[in-house]
Amino acid sequence: MNSPTDSASDSSLDLPAPSAPAPGAAPVIPDKADIPTVLGKLRSLVQEKTRFEPKDISPLAEDDALQDFSLQANFVLEARFENRVINGYFKPSVGDQHCGAQEVGALAIAQGKERLRLAAAKLETALQQTDHAYDTVRQGAYLLHAVKYWHLDDCAPCDGKGRIRCSTCHGSKQETCWKCHGGRTVSCDAHGCHGSGKVSCSYCSGSGTVAEQVSDDVTVQVPTTTYENGNSHTTYHTETRTQYRTVSRNCSHCSFGKVTCNSCHGAGNVNCNTCLASGSISCRTCSGLGDLRCNPCEGSGQQGDASWTDIHVVPDYSVSLPKQAPDDARRIRDKESVHSLAAIASSLQLAKVSIYDSDHPQEVDALYAGKLRIVRLDAVCNEEKHHLVAYGTDLRWLTMDDIVEKLLRGDLKTLSDALAGSADDGLFSAQVQGLLRPLRDVAASELNADVIESILRGETDHAHVDVVSPDYAQLVRTCVLGALRQIYTRLAKQFWWKSALAALAITIATWFVAGRGTAAFAGLVTVAGGYLLFNRKVKSVLQEALGGESQAERAMHIAGKGRRNQLAQVLILAPAAVAVLAASIGLPVRTRAPAKPPQPAMASATVEPHPPTIALQDASMPKAVKLYDNGDKVKALAMLETLVKDGEVEAYGLYGWMQLMGEGQRHGGNVSEQQRKARQVTAKPWITKALPKNDSYALTAKGVMMAEGWQEPRNMPRALDYLKQAAQKGNINAMHMLGLYHVRGYQTPVNNKEARKWFTMAADKGSAGDIYNLGLMDWEGAGLKRPDRSSAMQRWKIAAGMGEERAVKAVAQGHP
Structure with missing residues (x-):
């Protein structure tokens, strides 16, 4: 077995670029005019995501402070002993040591302490470098082995030869034929024989008898009728006619329907084609060589062990705050992960590196001092005071004190009241004007649409979760979807009878021209066209109410996603489709008059080779x-x-x-x-x-x-x-x-x-x-x-x- 080794320098793995400010480097302080403010972010949110103006929010006081915090990186080092079975193909690297069979594992284990000390020193040096980030060290192998200890002996199964005798042919290079099992012949597989030596006769198909037609002359009385002066007279004369009948006789070509098989000539067996009737074939296991490559040593003739020690690292991170830190700072720490907090810190510098147990180091700690920007803003909106907190370089919201939500709730309440009032309009009410204006005000705030769509997508956290509460998100979803359903349904009440009447008229008109089947098809096409016209009507109404085509399309998408247009679809499609089907069933079939019945004669008329084809869409x-x-x-x-x-x-x-x-x-x-x-x-x-x-x-x-x-x-x-x-x-x-x-x-x-x-x-x-x-x-x-x-x-x-x-x-x- 070959495994890569390190040089004596023990260089570590390639590491990614730092993801945080370099320890020891001075933080970059931008101009005061370039630093984003909480008030500016709040006003941008109001201007971009709501229908209100930034001037609706007035600042009272703002506190911009840097909060100290500590980030501790703990690196646990572990010496892992590795042992592998090797063979003669093993190629030692420079520095690998050959030793006795009993020394391989002991020498590798003894190297563990030294490798741990070397890894701890290397990690300490790396952490103190100015371009080294706190989270650069990844979990896994940190310091690979510098030397392998190995040993090889002759392979016992093959005695060092690399080859062993084939277990199938035992070195003879031949094996018994798998098809005839050494018998040299196999059962005849000719069609119909299957080892019996007999096949069915082709003349009588195996029945043993053949049919033959014979003719007989029979005498019959034939009547002849003559008509004279309105009277008829029938006379009879004798005719001789030939009558055919079928008789069976024994087949002369076979014996009881069977004849001798031409393949095996009645023997039932034929020579084996696999072994050419020799009874043996070349060994399939060793391909006729008589021996096989030894598996334990892979044909090298040698087998042994190799051992070494690698150092692995497991990093762990935590954040701590001073005891006097305010509550909002602790809430920020609990909300953000360690790496997220480090990414938005204004600065992060290495303060201290500690190695525990220098004789047998197991852990290395790095302590970083960081500063986090926290901005606290007091503002007034609608004569009500609010306290807002944002943090980090990108000013993430910790709390907005419902300042934006309270702006939006006024529009939402108006829409909710309009919905409640529409419930008293009656079952057949078709007016939509009372819902369009409050819906326009709610939809004018893009934030509301973002929240609804995220809820309909099934996301765990709705959009703008830091801006509006879950209760508001569910309320805006309920009101907007309810208003869209009312608009769809009420417009459908205005439109459904027109669609049904048009479809019925088209069906009847088509029936006069093309028949019942085509009329039904034309009527259903009209139903589909009416549905498209209804959607255009809805889009037109919403576009006029919401102030743009994109807003109308987004509202229709929300209605479809929330399935609030289903009742309207039923009202538009069902009556029209029922009218078409009822008319197509009730209208009589327009067919040609039936042709004359078939003549009771054997003679037939002339046939055209290719009669014209009549297109029939409803063939059955x-x-x-x-x-x-x-x-x-x-x-x-x-x-x-x-x-x-x-x-x-x-x-x-x-x-x-x-x-x-x-x-x-x-x-x-x-x-x-x-x-x-x-x-x-x-x-x-x-x-x-x-x-x-x-x-x-x-x-x-x-x-x-x-x-x-x-x-x-x-x-x-x-x-x-x-x-x-x-x-x-x-x-x-x-x-x-x-x-x-x-x-x-x-x-x-x-x-x-x-x-x-x-x-x-x-x-x-x-x-x-x-x-x-x-x-x-x-x-x-x-x-x-x-x-x-x-x-x-x-x-x-x-x-x-x-x-x-x-x-x-x-x-x-x-x-x-």
């Missing part, structure tokens, strides 16, 4: 569903686009269905095969994402895709299963598609009973197209013993009333 899934159910599919699709971009999972299913069927997309003409496929590709990812949530629209879309063979292998049984799941969740589209597939016999046998069941469920939910379909079945007698054309006509009239064009046409011409 319930609103999108409502738009879709009302037939406004263009706007519904635009809203869904906004929702899916925002990651709204509930919107994926309906969005995928509308993309798949081309609903809500502005187009014209026939759709091409290429556009249809592009539509299917776009829809599939959204449908897939919504399926895990059992979304009814996603289930419907998945069923249609599997039934039609769109981006999916055709599988009618599974398609019907998906559609039934969606229909059970109340999806009208699924009910319609189930009825359509069963009545047409599309990839499934014709089943009029099942078709009628699903058409009826959709019709009960208000589907005009399915009411028309039920009328067609009644007209032709599908699923009935005989045709029921009166029932069919009745159904078509209902559908026509709902806007179904085919039903309108059928009612007009008397047949479909």
Whole structure:
């Protein structure tokens, strides 16, 4: 271990510049005209911090005296024995002594007395220097060691070699492989194997069976209806149709869903890559060297001790006064700290230095003689006598005898009386003139504002604590904040109904132009604007009353900091906001007339690759569903686009269905095969994402895709299963598609009973197209013993009333 040492001169640490007049130096006496006076300081305070004039205070007598006091600095010296463990890297300094192992500590301890005597003499010399201040000596090491006693021996753990054998490999430089533990092989970590030697078959996905579609030819009776002279005639002919079904068979590529792993070839284990199948690796502790650096000696091969003695100092200071010192001098001593008193002393000179016990010095005392200026002033204010005391070179106030506070209390009483009178004005009073003048007089004294702000900041001592009492500080805070609250509240009573009326008018006017959502937004913006105008009104009133913009801003800051403007804020914002919200809720929604219901046919219209986006600020899934159910599919699709971009999972299913069927997309003409496929590709990812949530629209879309063979292998049984799941969740589209597939016999046998069941469920939910379909079945007698054309006509009239064009046409011409 290396540690810095002193030269034989024992120079002390660098010390800061003196903070007090140098002992022994004559005090600088300024010209009498340059010496500040208590009367001048008092009048400056009145002129700068109050609204009163300096001439309001007249002097009677002034006593300017220098009070003697003593400052004693006590320095306690302590010899501290230090001992450190060292190694072969220790570099002794000039003067350090090598000695035996048993002598190291004893020699250092024996040096303590001499070092104490040397430190005391050095401290005495330093204190007597003319440029040395009383508080220059800092706590800590004062006199560092002049010599270290040290000893080194060969290190026992390494026998002086500096290296020890590695505890992991015991010098062999190799250790057992941590991964295979010497076995040379590890469990196969291939995907699906995990040491079993088998993985899942990729053909059957581990199920052991594969699905295969087979076709069967079935014979069906197809009706043909002809109309002649107002009569219809139905004939039937036989057609052979191909029906597909799915069968399962055992997978020919695996055994019960498993095949041999290609990584381990069925063994379950593979060669260890860490040790390259050798079972051992280079020792990680010693990096293959076989030995390590010895820690006790840090590789130096030697270890020992070094000892020395440092002298530390602990200073302590105190102030004393002569027995005949006046009471105000003792109050000043108790009020100020030692260092503060020394800083404001007119002079401070070293009088005496004492060393206790010269054979074994432990303490050094320095006595300083100082003089403190104390000024006593008798003055008259408002025909009342006051006695003031200030002290120090900067004339700090000891007492002001409430001379300034009594000047200010007159204004404060006027404001307090005005506040008391305002309480009798009634609940709905909105007049503020009676409070503005007394508030102006109180605020005109800057000292009052300083005191209030310091209290609101939570400071322990309020501002100007030597000038006004704590009772006055709390009273001025209460009165000023109370007056500001009254002004805010009364101005709000004048303004709130105007703000509410303006916000309501803007809301209604905007509703006529842009709808309910925009109207609510415009109304709330008007509320915010009204609040800003109210604040400008308050600022204008306060600025006129207090005589300036800065004074008004400071008063508003104080009101906000003290939370005295909250009631006014409620009066301005709450009625206007309630009026806007009530109007926006009560006004009807301005929407377009609903479009015609969806046609019950599989064919879809042409899809534009990029339909125009409609900006919707209040997009939500319930609103999108409502738009879709009302037939406004263009706007519904635009809203869904906004929702899916925002990651709204509930919107994926309906969005995928509308993309798949081309609903809500502005187009014209026939759709091409290429556009249809592009539509299917776009829809599939959204449908897939919504399926895990059992979304009814996603289930419907998945069923249609599997039934039609769109981006999916055709599988009618599974398609019907998906559609039934969606229909059970109340999806009208699924009910319609189930009825359509069963009545047409599309990839499934014709089943009029099942078709009628699903058409009826959709019709009960208000589907005009399915009411028309039920009328067609009644007209032709599908699923009935005989045709029921009166029932069919009745159904078509209902559908026509709902806007179904085919039903309108059928009612007009008397047949479909």
